[in-house]
Amino acid sequence: MTDDAAVQDDHEVEDVAGLEAQGDAAADYIEALLDICDLDGDIDIDVQNGRPYVSVSADDPLALRLLNKAETVSALQELSRLAVQSKTGSFSRLILDIGGSRDARKQELTVLVERAIARIEDGAAQAALPPMSSYERKIVHDVVADRGFSSHSVGEASDRHTVITRA
Incomplete structure (x- = not known):
C-alpha cells in the first residue's frame, strides 16, 4: 500500500x-x-x-x-x-x-414519478414535479434514471423542483 x-x-x-x-x-x-x-x-x-x-x-x-x-x-x-x-x-x-417514514415517502415519490413518466409517454415533452427537499429530489433522480428517463432540478430554495424528460 x-x-x-x-x-x-x-x-x-x-x-x-x-x-x-x-x-x-x-x-x-x-x-x-x-x-x-x-x-x-x-x-x-x-x-x-x-x-x-x-x-x-x-x-x-x-x-x-x-x-x-x-x-x-x-x-x-x-x-x-x-x-x-x-x-x-x-x-x-x-x-x-x-x-418507516422514509420508505413510505420513497414509495409516494415513485408513484409520482410513474405518473409523470406516463404523461411523457402520452406525448408531453416534459413533466415537472412539485417542489421538494434535496433528499427527495435525489430519490426522484434515482427512480427516473432507473426507468430510463432523464431529470434535472430547476428553481431556487423552497421552489426547487425536478423536471423529467425523455433520455
Missing part, C-alpha cells in the same frame, strides 16, 4: 468515525425527545451514502404515528442537525427516519 493510499484509508476511517459521532449526537437528541413525549422507540444509527442515518422504530407501529408524518420528520431532522452541529461543531447531512 502506498503512503497516499494509507492516508486516504485513514481519512475514510476518520470520516466514518465523524459520521458515527454525528449519529450518536442525533440519537441522544431524539432519545431525549422521546423521553419528554413519553414514547417508546428503538434507535438505530448507521452510515449510508456518506451520511449519518438515524432510524427510530417501535414494536407498536401506532406509538410513533404522531412523529412519522413527513413534515414532522423533516422538522425533527432539522432540529437534530442543529443539535449535532451544537454538540460536534460540524454541519451534518443527517437523515432521520421515524417509523
Whole structure:
C-alpha cells in the first residue's frame, strides 16, 4: 500500500468515525425527545451514502404515528442537525427516519414519478414535479434514471423542483 493510499484509508476511517459521532449526537437528541413525549422507540444509527442515518422504530407501529408524518420528520431532522452541529461543531447531512417514514415517502415519490413518466409517454415533452427537499429530489433522480428517463432540478430554495424528460 502506498503512503497516499494509507492516508486516504485513514481519512475514510476518520470520516466514518465523524459520521458515527454525528449519529450518536442525533440519537441522544431524539432519545431525549422521546423521553419528554413519553414514547417508546428503538434507535438505530448507521452510515449510508456518506451520511449519518438515524432510524427510530417501535414494536407498536401506532406509538410513533404522531412523529412519522413527513413534515414532522423533516422538522425533527432539522432540529437534530442543529443539535449535532451544537454538540460536534460540524454541519451534518443527517437523515432521520421515524417509523418507516422514509420508505413510505420513497414509495409516494415513485408513484409520482410513474405518473409523470406516463404523461411523457402520452406525448408531453416534459413533466415537472412539485417542489421538494434535496433528499427527495435525489430519490426522484434515482427512480427516473432507473426507468430510463432523464431529470434535472430547476428553481431556487423552497421552489426547487425536478423536471423529467425523455433520455
